[in-house]
């Protein structure tokens with residue numbers, strides 16, 4: 001559903017969207033980098049409000065969250081669009097195009113979450129929830145106002161501006177944030193983003209909710225022990241108990257590098273373990 005967006009301002013004949021650090025300045029009739037926010041006659045609209053492409057009752061460990069309500073299940077939903085263009089995206093069919101979706105109102109989604117047996121709440125995942133902001137915010141707020149014990153989980157690339165992040169966090173219980181690399185050129189060349197805003201998101205979120213981090217170790221791109229060390233050092237400077245998921249890469253979408261070496265994965269676990277109390281290998 002098309003809905004007027006939050007976090008934009010008019011600039012003469014253009015609009016400036018500041019939901020994420022791309023800070024798109026969009027001409028009339030054009031769309032932002034995320035492919036879901038469009039300028040029409042001086043107003044910015046989001047195109048994916050309430051549009052759900054995927055839904056499942058997932059184990060919380062699948063997010064992955066290993067230290068938040070373990071062994072529980074959570075109703076997980078996603079839409080379409082992303083503000084990154086990662087060549088190794090596992091969900092490129094919904095993140096890099098306007099995929100087939102079904103509209104579900106916030107009331108319907110919250111009711112489903114609260115009446116689904118053995119469900120702890122709502123997880124916004126699969127595509128990038130930060131560019132699904134208006135719906136995520138509305139649903140998270142309604143869920144918490146209806147049942148404060150229900151959980152809200154966000155699985156994100158962390159590429160969101162500070163103001164919208166801070167506005168959403170009071171309704172969020174747990175986040176898994178991707179820290180894809182500790183190199184700005186990796187973010188720029190492989191993802192179409194930048195490192196600093198993601199580090200900022202992690203710092204801010206870790207003060208307000210449970211946070212776990214995922215780093216996909218891509219062979220030939222960021223499979224360096226020095227980089228793993230830098231990531232672990234950064235996280236330990238916030239809190240040594242932040243869980244770090246080091247995930248093994250497999251060829252996907254546009255990137256056909258060979259799967260990450262298993263011996264390297266073990267070494268990476270060892271290096272990160274010098275700084276952090278909780279290091280978990282994924283996809284091994």
Ligand code: SF4
Nearest residue numbers: 017020023024032034
């Ligand atoms: S949310 Fe979309 S339109 Fe807004 S700044 Fe980010 S990429 Fe651009």
